[in-house]
Amino acid sequence: MPRKSITATTSLGALLLAAPWHPAHAASKPGNITYKGPIVDTRYGPVEAIIKVKSKKIYKVILAAAPDTDRSQFIDEQAAPLLRDEVLKAQSARVDMISGATVTSGAFIQSLGKAVKKARKAHTLR
Numbered sequence: 001m002p003r004k005s006i007t008a009t010t011s012l013g014a015l016l017l018a019a020p021w022h023p024a025h026a027a028s029k030p031g032n033i034t035y036k037g038p039i040v041d042t043r044y045g046p047v048e049a050i051i052k053v054k055s056k057k058i059y060k061v062i063l064a065a066a067p068d069t070d071r072s073q074f075i076d077e078q079a080a081p082l083l084r085d086e087v088l089k090a091q092s093a094r095v096d097m098i099s100g101a102t103v104t105s106g107a108f109i110q111s112l113g114k115a116v117k118k119a120r121k122a123h124t125l126r
Contacts, residue, residue, distance in 0.1 A: 037111030
């Protein structure tokens, strides 16, 4: 019986060594990482920036917001695509605020700055 136990342990060890190469771990590859900025509370609801980095570039930007009124939701829906486009062009947090969405823009840029800083600190973003 001890021989089987040793074989089982060896097999498990081999599986653990092989685990990082398994397709289920693809999301943890250094070239495809998600960074979240902090949630910034505003008078119209919380805002958070999330970036996805691949090949040292931002390839996706998410503005996560929970507006507290229909008007705030409308403003966020109008501002989000503009902010995303600006971030993708700039590849940084150095983007202009959107007129008419000053509060959302400011909170997004603040959160975005922290997410970008995390990515640069990890050397996954230029």
